[in-house]
Amino acid sequence: MGDIGSVDQPLLQNEPIGRGTVVDALVARVRADILSGRYPPGSLLPPERALAASYGVTRTSLKHALVRLVQTGLVATKHGVGTRVLDHARLRSLELLPELVMADGPGWFVEIFETRREIGALVVARAAERATAEHHDRLTDLVNRVRTAADPDEAQVAECAIHRLFGEACGNRVYRILVDTLLDAYMPVRALFVRPFSDPPVAAARIAPVVEAVIVGDPADAHQAATMYLAETERMMLGQE
Structure with missing residues (x-):
């Protein structure tokens, strides 16, 4: 505003x-x-x-x-x-986070990315333990949606849906609220961070190992894959590579 x-x-x-x-x-x-x-x-x-x-x-x-x-x-x-x-x-209300980001974006980005790295990897590890066959099918479909996206924004939105599904699959309602709130804050300003999705097939290949580790059901591998993915995409979003 x-x-x-x-x-x-x-x-x-x-x-x-x-x-x-x-x-x-x-x-x-x-x-x-x-x-x-x-x-x-x-x-x-x-x-x-x-x-x-x-x-x-x-x-x-x-x-x-x-x-x-x-x-x-x-x-x-x-x-x-x-x-x-x-x-x-x-107040520190999660409900206010999207509005706080819109009001003072740069002041929140560093902390949001830090939370994204640390909480995101934990959520993915829990998803590897608890995801159902239905979650696996939906994750596979979403990776295909990233790969076949018509443009970077469509790929970015599909990638966000993958993270929301990780939050759903992890079985922890608090983690799911955190994931959804962070993504709600991210979506209105996502155009600032579109660089990792400039080539949708490459973007899909980048997140595929994370999804594969969740489908295999290996929490340690999923945590490591998520940590690497989140760190790499953060550097790209911030123009550090």
């Missing part, structure tokens, strides 16, 4: 939200405005009537959106006072 200015700017400068999924879009917009600093921690959001008008929605839609923002811990509402922005830096 670009620079939207200070809190003191006229609220009606906001671009109205379409009617398709009003509450979802409104939650995303207000959350992004909070995380970008437009509404800093400790500040009160504008009165509901003004806030609803600024986003081009009804007060009913706004009330529904505020309830959801309260549930995420971004804001707190008190009768007679208003809606106050909480200190999101202390």
Whole structure:
């Protein structure tokens, strides 16, 4: 999201939200405005009537959106006072990670890649222990989708689906949430990291040993293959080779 200015700017400068999924879009917009600093921690959001008008929605839609923002811990509402922005830096909520990356991408990339390396290898090792025959078939199909992708972006999306499937197959719900959250943060900015997928058949050959180790069911080999793959693709994504 670009620079939207200070809190003191006229609220009606906001671009109205379409009617398709009003509450979802409104939650995303207000959350992004909070995380970008437009509404800093400790500040009160504008009165509901003004806030609803600024986003081009009804007060009913706004009330529904505020309830959801309260549930995420971004804001707190008190009768007679208003809606106050909480200190999101202390929340450390996984749900906020994609928005934090969009608001301050470079500040998060190093830590995300570190987590990707360390957690990713563990997830793949667990997947080697616990993946079912159905998982094996789906992994094989996804590698073929990477190989036959029409363009680098399609190959990249298919590769992400492989990692999501590793998370599903590993049998650990916490790991799966971590994998899905990291990928949710990665997807909107994936064009910055498309280099490993510039040649889809080569990209498929690069990840194939990881998938093969999972299908064989060897956790040690899977961990080693994943560690090598994640390190190599990280260097490529960061332009280090």
